[in-house]
Amino acid sequence: MAKLVETFGARWKLRPRLHPEYSLPEARVRPDYAVETSGRITGFLELKAPGHDVTPDGFTKRDREQWELMRRLPNVLYSNGHTWCLYRGGSRPLRTVRLEGDLYRSGSRLRISAADGGAFRDLLREFLGWQPRRITTVGQLVSSIAPLCQYLREEVLEQLALERRTPDGTRSRRLVPKPFTALAHHWSKVLFPSTDGQDPDHLFADRYTQTIAFALLLARIENVPLADRNFVDVAHELKAENTVMGRALQLLTETVDAEFARRIDTLVQVIDAVDWEAIRARTPDAHVHLYEDFLQEYDRDLRKRSGTYYTPPRLVKEMVRFTDAVLRTRLGCVEGFADEQVTIVDPAMGTGTFLSEIIDRVAEERSRRGEGFRGEAVEQLAGRLIGFERQMAAYAVAQMRITQTLRKQVTDTQLGDLRLHLADTLADPYERATLFTFLPDGDPLVENTRKADWIKREQKVTVMISNPPDRERAEGEGGQRRFRSVILVG
Structure with missing residues (x-):
């Protein structure tokens, strides 16, 4: 046959x-x-x-x-x-x-x-003769990649199982490569720690899959070609604008053999068929629901466990407006978020909703002096905006969203000018650096975590604003959503 x-x-x-x-x-x-x-x-x-x-x-x-x-x-x-x-x-x-x-x-x-x-x-x-169809809506994007991610997650789990059944050496004492076992061991300590009793293999397979998918999507949105290219070249180009995601893609694929690369190939082809400009033309705020909708299709239980629900724009606007008013009237920061002495942290950044709104508000306020002041205001704000996010896929969507926000404001400010970190806000900043023994000094992931730890230890923070995941509220899937919002100013 x-x-x-x-x-x-x-x-x-x-x-x-x-x-x-x-x-x-x-x-x-x-x-x-x-x-x-x-x-x-x-x-x-x-x-x-x-x-x-x-x-x-x-x-x-x-x-x-x-x-x-x-x-x-x-x-x-x-x-x-x-x-x-x-x-x-x-x-x-x-x-x-x-x-x-x-x-x-x-x-x-x-x-x-x-x-x-x-x-x-x-x-x-x-x-x-199969070829993926051009993807022009968020719905098509989610329904196309979520099932492939489910399949790839099972492939990773089976690969881990295969490696565990393989002896560590042969009669010739030559070690048998176990790339996924090594990745799971290292990354469970560095970026994928399990803090809620989840099975470590399943957690790694899930995070691995989401990282691959959203790193490739980020590359596609940044016009990095995917078809007929190896992961090394894609990761290298992605690192130029998105250092952490590019390096993560490189690390997760550099030890993958040709056989497993074939299992990712269908996902690569489907993502390469994404027309992001067409998606944005239909849905200008496509980033807003992307990750939430993806999780709903990919793994509803994971969505509930992680408490991943977007914060309504009206609530975000009101929280940002209120905080800006407190800065002006109570703390003597007469220009609110635009004041040079104000440093802002979102400790559960998610897909970048609050940071994007703050950028828009500062630019809008300064534009009252003249449209030429928008770019300058955003440039001065960028280094004072800090975000932490531990979910790789949400972090990738935040980069997409904030990049689009910056472009909308017509500024020379780049994504790298903001201090966005792939990190667990609650992780001990005095211990994390010791977990990078398998990466060389200067590696982007090492630097990402060191800078995040320095912020947690040393940075003077004026505003902490967020809507962190609430697992208890998420158990009801948000039918009557309540929000455990946080604003700390001082």
């Missing part, structure tokens, strides 16, 4: 290659083959024994568990030799073709049923 797919593809000069996927005991995810066409992964092929049902209605328990993950892929072909079903992210096949004859004896006489005509050829051509 696999040979049949390759033969048809070769006739159409698509140069198909079928990469057999190794299996794990009790593995739930991997299809039999990843199908590469013209140098890119275009789909996945799952083969069943003759007579075995290839539709969800007839799956056994084990097959159904696999199907619940495989159906999230955008292009999957199931076959038992006689029946071929093409799935495109749904529970019902897009196309179904049945062959007539005995699989073992018919040979070249195996044929398509009269009712299906030339449908088999069309099915294979459609399968091998």
